[in-house]
Amino acid sequence: MATKEPREHLLDWLRDAHAMEQQAETMLKAQADRLVHYGTLKARVLQHLEETEWQKAQLEQCIARLGGSPSALKDLSMKMMAFGQAAMGMAVDDEVVKNSLQSYVFENMEIASYTVLIAAAEQAGDIETRDVCQQILAQEVAMAKWVLDHLPGTTNAFLTRSAMPGMEAKV
Numbered sequence: 001m002a003t004k005e006p007r008e009h010l011l012d013w014l015r016d017a018h019a020m021e022q023q024a025e026t027m028l029k030a031q032a033d034r035l036v037h038y039g040t041l042k043a044r045v046l047q048h049l050e051e052t053e054w055q056k057a058q059l060e061q062c063i064a065r066l067g068g069s070p071s072a073l074k075d076l077s078m079k080m081m082a083f084g085q086a087a088m089g090m091a092v093d094d095e096v097v098k099n100s101l102q103s104y105v106f107e108n109m110e111i112a113s114y115t116v117l118i119a120a121a122e123q124a125g126d127i128e129t130r131d132v133c134q135q136i137l138a139q140e141v142a143m144a145k146w147v148l149d150h151l152p153g154t155t156n157a158f159l160t161r162s163a164m165p166g167m168e169a170k171v
Helices: 006-034 039-065 072-090 095-124 127-162
Strands: none
Touching: 006 039, 006 095, 039 127, 095 127
């Protein structure tokens, strides 16, 4: 098995993170487009969409600084996965609750990914990438906390709307 330097792993993992942010961007856009009755949630999703676009641009700069480019194949496959998740969400009657659960899980995957990237950047001596990933990590932690803190309220709003005749509750 061939050996790899920490910098090579870092570049691979940055490409993975870029693809992950592509997936997040697609998922957040789909959620925001469909949310009608949950204004606070929609506003936070739109805010995180802006953060995600910034994160993706920062990752592109880190990748370029290391002499690479994002992986078109990884980006496309993650976008396709996000489209599938959005389509499945539309098929259930509790879409807002399922999307909130999915968002919390996804945010925690991002938290773990950026924690790995920070350690890899430190070992590779790439302080600039480490600093970028620390900024992104803080945004992901804040979003995960927000989603978790608002799960009871989102659930209660859904259950209340769902119990009212003629009231749409799913989004």
